Amino acid sequence: MQTIKEYVESNKQRFLDELFELLRFPSVSADPKYKGDVSNTATFVAKKLTEAGADNVEVCQTAGHPIVYGEKFIDASLPTVLVYGHYDVQPADPIELWDTPPFEPTIRDGKIYARGAADDKGQFYMHVKAFEYMIETGTLACNVKFMIEGEEEIGSVNLGTFVRENKERLKADIIVISDTSMISLTQPSIETGLRGLSYIEVEVLGPNRDLHSGVYGGAVANPATVLAKLIASLHDENNHIAIPGFYDDVVELSAAEREALNKAPFDIEAYKQDLGVDEVWGEAGYSTIERTGIRPTLEVNGLWGGYIGEGAKTVLPSKAEAKISMRLVPNQNSQRITELFVKHFEAIAPPYVKVTVRPHHGGEPVVTPTSGIAYKAAEKALEDTFGIAPIPTRGGGSIPIVALFEEVLGLKTVLLGFGLNSDNLHSPNEKYGIENYVKGIETIPLFHKYYAELAKEEK
């Protein structure tokens, strides 16, 4: 029987070709103009699941973009692994900063450059190929279910309904998600926490029309200036978030926990050099690892107002807008934080403008257990593949649906991510290492094997 390493070696080109085909779909869920492409991507994913050996494959329609389901049931005595992933991607803007087209994958220096290469097409597709291997070689150790959605980048708006309506079909023992990062190829790691999210749009409306800045400037509040003042006030001089009650539910980690967290290999000079910044920034009293892992944050994701074209226009704009999102840590609740933000932002709005706050989407923070057999199985699988034991980390990102899975399905998740922080997620020139892709495919069958063994032991 071929080992997984041998199987990957002899099928590597095909595995890359198939991923490239998947990456060529511009499945941008946020932009209505790609609706057809998103749908075609779902059809492609379904076809590939069927070809790999999945049964009952279905492109499940929702009120938004479809969810692809597939499964392989082999034995009721074996545990069931539910693989979650997403085939939708972030918008490619600013498109002009891509060195090669975002939807024409290109290999440079051993990395696959394309929107979605790491987030999440390259990562969920590893599971499809590892599944193919286990089917081909008759080594499937667990029952497997796939749920690959098309709305993760817009807040999984219809997944909640789908999960609630398909509890029976989604019954499993563990959820596995590959949509996070590890420290490096020489130091694997497993994320054990994800931050929640509250995404908001704000609008500051001043005069009812754009005005001549000479005729009216200085006498009528400028919404761009007011928006700047409001945004500036959201962090205090220690870079704490200045929304009353914002930190109320944050659980402080113990000194020992923080010490453990800060033991992860981290080179601040290399970090700054990679980003091209002279100094890092952040909440006083916390390290960079803590700032992105265990502390809530507030970021402006976009802002605009007035004339933004070429040349000069002496206009006092009628309005200015911003997209603002907050990352939440365990015990914070996205709805409560959204309410606090709305209340605060409306309260600080001065009387000479009108402020509108539109909550966009949210998700709950989550901590995944490091004590259960799923984490142990992941640990052993990664150690086998990389030759070194993985360490637990706290990820800064959000997969809001993880909290929902626990609530509705009662299932824990293991975050078996193979990306790197330097993969340019959500940025131009997103990439995913070929070695990460290959090592991921090699690790997954080991996870299934160890998980089945540990589950048997536990019985």
Add this chain to the structure above:
Amino acid sequence: MQTIKEYVESNKQRFLDELFELLRFPSVSADPKYKGDVSNTATFVAKKLTEAGADNVEVCQTAGHPIVYGEKFIDASLPTVLVYGHYDVQPADPIELWDTPPFEPTIRDGKIYARGAADDKGQFYMHVKAFEYMIETGTLACNVKFMIEGEEEIGSVNLGTFVRENKERLKADIIVISDTSMISLTQPSIETGLRGLSYIEVEVLGPNRDLHSGVYGGAVANPATVLAKLIASLHDENNHIAIPGFYDDVVELSAAEREALNKAPFDIEAYKQDLGVDEVWGEAGYSTIERTGIRPTLEVNGLWGGYIGEGAKTVLPSKAEAKISMRLVPNQNSQRITELFVKHFEAIAPPYVKVTVRPHHGGEPVVTPTSGIAYKAAEKALEDTFGIAPIPTRGGGSIPIVALFEEVLGLKTVLLGFGLNSDNLHSPNEKYGIENYVKGIETIPLFHKYYAELAKEEK
């Protein structure tokens, strides 16, 4: 002989048709894609000057957009009036807010809606038609020169060179410009001051690429947030401009001067209602009239950074930018203010970002005399047309070239403006009243007549 009133009455439709033809040219000087249209507009203006009776008409090429020159010399013993205007217009953005297309003039409620209707096509063209009348009826009281440029909205970048190189040709006794506003059709007024301008673009650069706001948020400075903080810091809690040295050269008006200024009819409730704001805003200690007339201001004309498309993108942007302009009052110098801004903005930039400040263009503030015969002639002409004496006001806008005319040509200017502040200059739905257009054409020959008479008396 036909009076000017009779002449306008019998030629009104043609005067409107010709203006409409002029307004249909999208002569947007700021945007390179309209270069051909700007050039065609110059040719059209030259043709109309020739048809009206001007001699030596020339489309003078410059390093940028052309300047149209024309003249009528009748007698060396008569004074010479140099008419300045501009045929270029502001960009039409945001185009979606126009009720009718910006370059297809439309009459509604007695107003001509089009980009450039008031600023400045509708206003300079009054001089062409008044000139036609004086030629037709042999009533030209002064020698006349026209200089109509195509770069006023981008800072008259090449006019300085032209004026310096054509001192002889531009010799005159007074400059007349119709590119400002009056209080209303029932209360004419003459602007006696114009503010200077310093227009600047700033860029705040953070990380060398857009980042995932979950992975990096909270640990790397967000340029949008930093830009907001920098902009917020440019006004203090009294809305004074917080740039060291900014007010050093501002000459405070005497209590008597301020009292006189505040006597102009002004209805704050109507002002707020027109703009749709609940409260006005501005520098503490000054009235709305003072804030726009005698005080310098700083306005954000545009700002942008990050994701500004539909939906949500959780990005920490690499950079954020803004266009900022300052209006200057007499005795301030645009170059010095620009230097102060650059120095200050660079000084307050925190070490975790890189700030670039790009000066755009500037112009000097100016006060026009109310004591000379040009002002008196304008006063008498307006009183004849409107039946009520005009009052002097301080305009908030800038015509940077006025200071240059004084410096290079040694000429004073009279600002014979017929617009209204509500004309939506630089905004969507720019308009100009047909009555303003007609009354302007009627007033101009009277100005020439009185100016010639007063000049003769003065000799």
